[in-house]
Every structure is written in structure tokens, then in C-alpha cells.
Amino acid sequence: MSTQKQHDDELEALMSLLAESVADMSREQVENEFGDEPGLNVKSFLQSVLKEFDQAKLREARAKYQSATKDLSERSPKLPENALEQRALLSAFLNQRADVRSMFTAQFREFEELTDSDVESLLKQLIDLGMI
Amino acid sequence: MARNKKDDSGIAATRDDVERAIAALTRADEQRLDRFARYKVRGLGRRALGRDNKDLLHDALLSTLSGTESETAGRRWYKNRVDFVGHLLGAMRSIASHWKEAFDEKEAHLESEVSVETEDGEILSPIERTQSTAPSQERIFFAKEVLGQVYKLFQNDDLAALVIEGIRENWTGPETMDRLEIPKDEYEAAIKRIRYQVR
Numbered sequence: 001m002s003t004q005k006q007h008d009d010e011l012e013a014l015m016s017l018l019a020e021s022v023a024d025m026s027r028e029q030v031e032n033e034f035g036d037e038p039g040l041n042v043k044s045f046l047q048s049v050l051k052e053f054d055q056a057k058l059r060e061a062r063a064k065y066q067s068a069t070k071d072l073s074e075r076s077p078k079l080p081e082n083a084l085e086q087r088a089l090l091s092a093f094l095n096q097r098a099d100v101r102s103m104f105t106a107q108f109r110e111f112e113e114l115t116d117s118d119v120e121s122l123l124k125q126l127i128d129l130g131m132i
Numbered sequence: 133m134a135r136n137k138k139d140d141s142g143i144a145a146t147r148d149d150v151e152r153a154i155a156a157l158t159r160a161d162e163q164r165l166d167r168f169a170r171y172k173v174r175g176l177g178r179r180a181l182g183r184d185n186k187d188l189l190h191d192a193l194l195s196t197l198s199g200t201e202s203e204t205a206g207r208r209w210y211k212n213r214v215d216f217v218g219h220l221l222g223a224m225r226s227i228a229s230h231w232k233e234a235f236d237e238k239e240a241h242l243e244s245e246v247s248v249e250t251e252d253g254e255i256l257s258p259i260e261r262t263q264s265t266a267p268s269q270e271r272i273f274f275a276k277e278v279l280g281q282v283y284k285l286f287q288n289d290d291l292a293a294l295v296i297e298g299i300r301e302n303w304t305g306p307e308t309m310d311r312l313e314i315p316k317d318e319y320e321a322a323i324k325r326i327r328y329q330v331r
Contacts, residue, residue, distance in 0.1 A: 004275075005236075007275035007276045007279060008177055008178065008179060008275045009302075010275070010279055010299070010300055011174075011175055011177050011275040011278055011279055012175040012176065012177070012179075012232070013175075013299045013300075013302060014175065014279070014282065014296070014299050014330075015171045015172065015174045015175025015330075016171070016172065016175050017299055017305070017323070018171045018323070018326065018327050018330060019167075019168045019171035019172050019175065021320075021323050021324075021327060022164055022167045022168050022171065022327070023164070023168055023221050025164070027158075027160045030160040030163050030164050031159075031160050031163075033324075033327075033328075034163040034167060035159070035160075035163070037163075037331075039162065039163055039166045039167070040162070040166045040185065040186065040189075041162070042157065042161070042162035042165050042166050042189065043154060043155070043157045043162055045186065045189065045190075046154045046157075046189065046193050047154055047155075049189075049190050049193045049194060049197075050150070050151060050154065050193070050197065052194075053193075053194060053197045
């Protein structure tokens with residue numbers, strides 16, 4: 001063992017002994033020996049660490065939420081931009097899904113009667129339901 | 133009657149328990165935690181790598197808070213086994229020990245990697261080479277200097293000097309009392325005198 005390490009170990013043994021002696025002192029002994037001495041405001045310091053922990057958790061939760069919503073928007077199919085393409089998409093979907101088509105005709109009767117905004121709204125609902 | 137072993141002593145504290153425990157700390161608790169942290173960090177010397185008592189307390193609480201949220205990370209406080217102050221003291225012991233081990237491992241690795249052999253066949257470690265060339269040896273000899281100052285303080289206090297001798301021999305408190313035949317009250321009084329001088 002190097003001399004340097006011996007000194008390090010000896011210093012550690014001495015200070016650890018003193019640290020443990022403080023741990024073992026009664027409350028009255030601590031008050032009598034250290035009561036008037038200035039020291040760290042431990043309560044206030046630990047409260048600031050607690051706040052730091054809460055804020056870090058909040059940041060982490062926010063980052064997770066942002067990542068999840070970003071992921072969702074990246075995964076969701078984009079609606080065609082013009083009304084004609086949207087109507088064509090809905091028509092193609094209904095042709096493939098007879099079960100949905102029957103529900104759809106019961107509700108709306110005629111496909112041609114749907115307004116452009118009805119078409120867009122229906123497509124968005126189908127996307128939200130994960131059907132498209 | 134045998135005590136039921138399946139009591140709630142194994143239930144870890146929540147974040148709110150920790151917050152309440154912090155709010156309930158007395159001035160004596162604060163002094164105990166602060167003094168303990170200071171002695172532990174001083175004992176680490178250069179191994180503390182510039183960290184102080186606040187860093188040690190900070191890491192102890194952060195580890196505890198992580199433990200309120202995870203089974204695997206951080207350090208759980210079992211509030212029915214130990215009070216909050218006792219838990220933080222234990223956390224600080226563990227963290228200080230980890231800092232020391234990390235430093236020693238790194239230094240051992242560095243020494244084995246970078247030691248050189250002189251023309252005479254002597255192996256020189258980087259630490260030794262640094263000692264011989266560094267413009268300021270203050271940091272290198274930190275431990276030696278502190279120990280020298282402490283021993284000087286007690287050159288006229290036979291009992292404290294004996295207790296320190298026990299520390300140098302790496303004896304525990306009971307071993308020192310036993311081997312040197314020091315009564316417990318005298319041993320504790322000597323420790324108090326050392327503690328009083330080494331703030």
C-alpha cells in the first residue's frame with residue numbers, strides 16, 4: 001500500500017470515528033455541544049432538494065407526454081388535403097368494410113348527400129378509432 | 133407472545149412521508165446530520181473530489197426520493213424500522229463508501245495503466261511522479277497534513293493520543309478500550325475532546 005493511501009485510510013478512520021460518535025450522541029448531548037454553533041440549515045436545504053426532485057419528475061412527465069403525443073401524431077395517417085380525395089378515401093374504405101357501410105347507410109342513407117365537412121369529420125373519427 | 137413477523141415494518145415510505153419527516157426535523161437533528169456529513173466528507177479527503185457535506189446530504193435525500201418510486205432504484209426508507217435521521221445517516225455512510233471505492237478503483241486502474249519503470253528497475257506510479265513534479269503539493273499531502281495537525285493537538289493529552297493510536301492501528305472503539313484498558317467513560321470523554329478540537 002502506498003504511503004499516500006495509508007494517510008488517506010488513516011484520515012478516513014479518524015473522521016469516521018468522529019462521525020459515528022455524532023450519530024451515537026443523545027439529543028441533549030448534540031444540543032449542548034453544537035447548539036449555538038452555526039451550521040447548515042439542513043431542513044431548508046433538504047426542502048430545496050425535494051423541490052428539485054419534484055421539478056425533475058414534472059419535466060420527465062412532460063417530456064414523456066410530448067414524446068407520446070409526437071409519436072401518436074407521426075403514426076396517425078394524414079387526411080388528404082382536398083375534399084374530393086377525402087370523399088374518395090371514405091368511399092374506398094366503405095367499399096372494403098361492408099359492416100361499417102351498413103351502419104353508415106342506416107345513419108346517413110345516401111353517401112352523396114354528405115357535405116364535405118361530414119366526410120372530413122367521419123374520416124377523423126375512423127382514424128381516431130384506429131379503423132383507417 | 134411472539135411478535136407477528138408480517139407487520140408493516142417492510143413498507144417503504146412515500147414521498148409525502150419524506151416531506152413530513154423533513155418538516156419535523158429539530159435543530160438537534162439538523163446539527164447531527166450536518167456534523168456527520170462534514171466528518172464523512174473530511175474523512176474522504178482527496179477522494180471526495182471536491183464534493184462537500186451538502187453534496188452528501190443531497191445525494192442521500194435524492195436516493196431516498198428515488199426509492200419512494202422504484203423497487204430497484206434508490207434507497208428505500210422503512211420508516212417503522214428506523215427514523216428519518218437514522219435512515220439519512222445510513223444513506224450517507226453508503227454513499228461516502230461508494231465515493232471512496234470509486235476513487236480507489238479508478239486510481240488503482242490509473243496506476244496499473246500508467247506506472248513506469250525507471251532505469252534502476254523501480255516502478256513509479258503516476259501519483260508518485262506527480263508528487264515529485266507538482267508545483268503545489270497541498271492537495272497531494274492533504275491527509276498527511278490534517279493528520280499531523282490533529283496529532284499535534286493531542287501531544288499533551290495521553291488518553292486522546294492513545295485513542296488516536298487505536299485508530300491508526302485500525303481498531304474499533306471496543307477493541308481500543310479492551311486492548312489499552314481504557315474505561316468506557318474515559319474513552320468517550322477522550323472522543324469528545326477530539327471532536328471538540330476537530331470541528
